[in-house]
Amino acid sequence: MRRTPLRRLMLSALLAAGVMAGGAVQAAGPLTYDLKPTQIAPDTYVFEGSTKHFTRANGGNILNSGFIVTADGVIVIQTGPSRRYGEEMRAAIRKVTEKPIRKVFISNLHPDYWLGSQAFADVAIAALPGTIAGIQEEGNGIAENMYRLVGDWMRGTEVTLPTEPVYGSTVKFGDHRLRLIPLTGHTAADLMILDESTGALFAGGVVFCDRTPTTPHATVADWLKELDAVDALDIRLLVPNHGHIRPDKACVAQTRDWLTWLDGTLRDAVESGLDMAEALELPIPERFQVLDVLREEYRRSVAHLWPKIEQASLPRIN
Amino acid sequence: MRYTRRNMGLTGAMLVIAGPAFAASSPSDPLNSVMWDMLRDQYFAGAPVVFDSAVKVIAPAAAEDTRAVPLSVDATALGRVVEMVAIADLNPFPLVLRYHPGNAAPYIATRIKIQQATAVRGAARTADGVWHVSGVLVDAAGGGCSAPPASYAQKDWADHVGEVQARLWPAGEDGVARLRLRIRHPNDTGLVDGIPAYFVETLQVDAQTPGGSPTLARIDSLEPVSENPVYSLDVRLPPDATALILRGRDNQGGEIRATIPMPPPGAKPAMSLRPADQRWSVGQ
Numbered sequence: 379m380r381r382t383p384l385r386r387l388m389l390s391a392l393l394a395a396g397v398m399a400g401g402a403v404q405a406a407g408p409l410t411y412d413l414k415p416t417q418i419a420p421d422t423y424v425f426e427g428s429t430k431h432f433t434r435a436n437g438g439n440i441l442n443s444g445f446i447v448t449a450d451g452v453i454v455i456q457t458g459p460s461r462r463y464g465e466e467m468r469a470a471i472r473k474v475t476e477k478p479i480r481k482v483f484i485s486n487l488h489p490d491y492w493l494g495s496q497a498f499a500d501v502a503i504a505a506l507p508g509t510i511a512g513i514q515e516e517g518n519g520i521a522e523n524m525y526r527l528v529g530d531w532m533r534g535t536e537v538t539l540p541t542e543p544v545y546g547s548t549v550k551f552g553d554h555r556l557r558l559i560p561l562t563g564h565t566a567a568d569l570m571i572l573d574e575s576t577g578a579l580f581a582g583g584v585v586f587c588d589r590t591p592t593t594p595h596a597t598v599a600d601w602l603k604e605l606d607a608v609d610a611l612d613i614r615l616l617v618p619n620h621g622h623i624r625p626d627k628a629c630v631a632q633t634r635d636w637l638t639w640l641d642g643t644l645r646d647a648v649e650s651g652l653d654m655a656e657a658l659e660l661p662i663p664e665r666f667q668v669l670d671v672l673r674e675e676y677r678r679s680v681a682h683l684w685p686k687i688e689q690a691s692l693p694r695i696n
Numbered sequence: 697m698r699y700t701r702r703n704m705g706l707t708g709a710m711l712v713i714a715g716p717a718f719a720a721s722s723p724s725d726p727l728n729s730v731m732w733d734m735l736r737d738q739y740f741a742g743a744p745v746v747f748d749s750a751v752k753v754i755a756p757a758a759a760e761d762t763r764a765v766p767l768s769v770d771a772t773a774l775g776r777v778v779e780m781v782a783i784a785d786l787n788p789f790p791l792v793l794r795y796h797p798g799n800a801a802p803y804i805a806t807r808i809k810i811q812q813a814t815a816v817r818g819a820a821r822t823a824d825g826v827w828h829v830s831g832v833l834v835d836a837a838g839g840g841c842s843a844p845p846a847s848y849a850q851k852d853w854a855d856h857v858g859e860v861q862a863r864l865w866p867a868g869e870d871g872v873a874r875l876r877l878r879i880r881h882p883n884d885t886g887l888v889d890g891i892p893a894y895f896v897e898t899l900q901v902d903a904q905t906p907g908g909s910p911t912l913a914r915i916d917s918l919e920p921v922s923e924n925p926v927y928s929l930d931v932r933l934p935p936d937a938t939a940l941i942l943r944g945r946d947n948q949g950g951e952i953r954a955t956i957p958m959p960p961p962g963a964k965p966a967m968s969l970r971p972a973d974q975r976w977s978v979g980q
Contacts, residue, residue, distance in 0.1 A: 522837075523837055526837055594760075647967070650964070650966060650967035651863075651865040651874040651876065651928075651965075651966025651967055652966070652967050652969070653766070653768055653805035653876075653928040654766040654805070654807065654926075655754040655755065655766035655767055655768035655805050656754065656768060656805070656969050657766075658754060658756055658766065659754060659969065660969075674757075674758075677756050677757075677758075677760075678758075678760045680756075680766070681756070681759075681760035681761050681764070681766070682760065684766075685764065685807075685926075688876075688878070688926065689861070689878065691863070692861035692862060692863050692876065692878050693861060693862070693863060694859060694860070694861050695860055695861065695862050695954045695955060695956055695957070696858075696859065696860045696953065696954035696955070
């Protein structure tokens with residue numbers, strides 16, 4: 379077919395529009411967490427996440443996962459909220475070192491700690507027995523809820539159980555002596571990992587820093603004892619799973635302050651006749667404004683903690 | 697005089713809104729719920745309906761546990777209220793409860809199941825027949841109504857059905873006494889295959905006095921109220937009351953009965969979050 383100059387012009391215009399449209403689609407791009415490791419101590423790196431709640435904007439990247447490069451291979455701590463996160467994490471580690479992944483540690487059963495484990499299915503994934511049991515029991519529900527909360531970021535994510543139960547012990551990988559510290563409080567099974575050679579403590583969910591603590595599986599009295607255990611440790615750097623990394627224990631005190639206020643306030647409210655719905659609206663002291671997602675997380679805690687406190691406070695009358 | 701005219705004007709407006717011939721001009725739902733038109737016709741048929749923020753509904757913006765979402769409806773700002781309802785629009789059973797406050801304050805709080813993200817409403821009918829409706833949106837994962845009650849996992853659950861825990865606080869300055877009740881009951885919706893509905897249907901709080909036992913408040917409770925239902929009410933105690941009597945029945949004929957003792961001497965009234973100028977008294 380013979381093309382007139384006009385037709386040719388139209389065709390190129392169409393092609394140009396097509397290319398531009400294609401470019402736009404590419405710019406929106408596939409979802410990516412854009413994970414960049416920050417070195418926080420010798421051989422030790424962290425992928426710092428947001429201090430918000432799970433959203434479709436952050437894809438669930440609200441945690442500080444990490445890794446330690448040892449002569450014996452790479453130790454990975456937490457695998458993130460999705461298969462995509464785990465895969466991106468592994469690729470980012472590969473850019474730092476060619477060493478193979480030696481072992482993965484998971485600190486508790488909450489979604490952002492382990493839903494990326496699919497990307498590490500070829501290596502040993504270690505967790506406390508209570509964490510493994512918790513994921514076995516609640517893992518599917520936890521994963522389903524994450525699909526609802528963050529959507530397409532979760533594509534292809536399936537429950538991958540930890541493969542190796544671990545207990546309180548000290549394990550050596552190359553020059554790094556890792557103390558595995560099993561505790562109960564934030565959840566029924568919390569694993570903290572202290573690298574004795576660098577003084578970096580991966581505190582998991584035991585300590586939150588400038589981010590409101592979460593309580594879906596918490597027993598507050600036990601959690602306060604966990605914080606005492608952290609206070610007794612000799613550390614140089616504290617890596618909370620949520621919030622800021624600090625060279626001191628200021629956030630241990632902050633977490634204790636919040637939990638003490640929360641528990642005391644709910645007990646007082648129950649005792650003074652307030653209803654659970656009314657408790658959602660209680661004022662929160664000014665000093666806690668530094669905690670991110672404050673009111674939202676407070677309301678979740680009312681849902682978690684109130685019914686038990688209330689039940690214990692009401693006398694049986696028939 | 698000016699006050700009266702303004703009131704008449706308001707009443708006129710309500711009638712125009714509510715008359716069946718003017719159904720199309722019925723106020724549109726501020727929560728934009730697809731179910732509103734149907735629910736309005738079903739639960740407020742023929743009665744005037746206004747959206748009124750004087751009815752304060754508290755529920756969380758996101759349900760942490762869809763089997764137990766806290767909900768309170770406070771219509772004390774309206775003065776005397778004859779009847780109250782709570783509705784979760786997108787539940788398989790939207791009507792949560794009907795409350796007949798008698799001379800109790802028009803306030804009720806409980807916990808409810810929700811099946812999916814939905815508008816949750818509270819409505820109060822004043823003596824002039826007008827329904828004042830308010831509500832909030834609650835986001836949620838699915839399934840609160842179709843999950844089996846947790847108590848069925850306990851072997852001896854049937855031995856405990858009908859057990860009541862309760863506490864009464866002394867009346868405060870506003871003349872109302874906070875009453876909290878917890879009743880052991882599966883409160884099963886019947887949506888799980890092969891398990892029949894089994895829930896508390898009626899509850900009534902009477903006062904025990906030397907001269908008789910006047911009824912203080914009545915609740916018609918329905919499927920969406922949570923397992924082991926908890927209620928907070930604000931009742932008015934007759935001065936010579938020696939105790940309160942709770943009487944109730946579930947849909948399978950099971951009786952609930954308990955005597956609620958008066959608060960111990962020296963007990964303090966319940967805390968109130970209501971603004972001081974929002975007091976309500978009989979005859980107001």
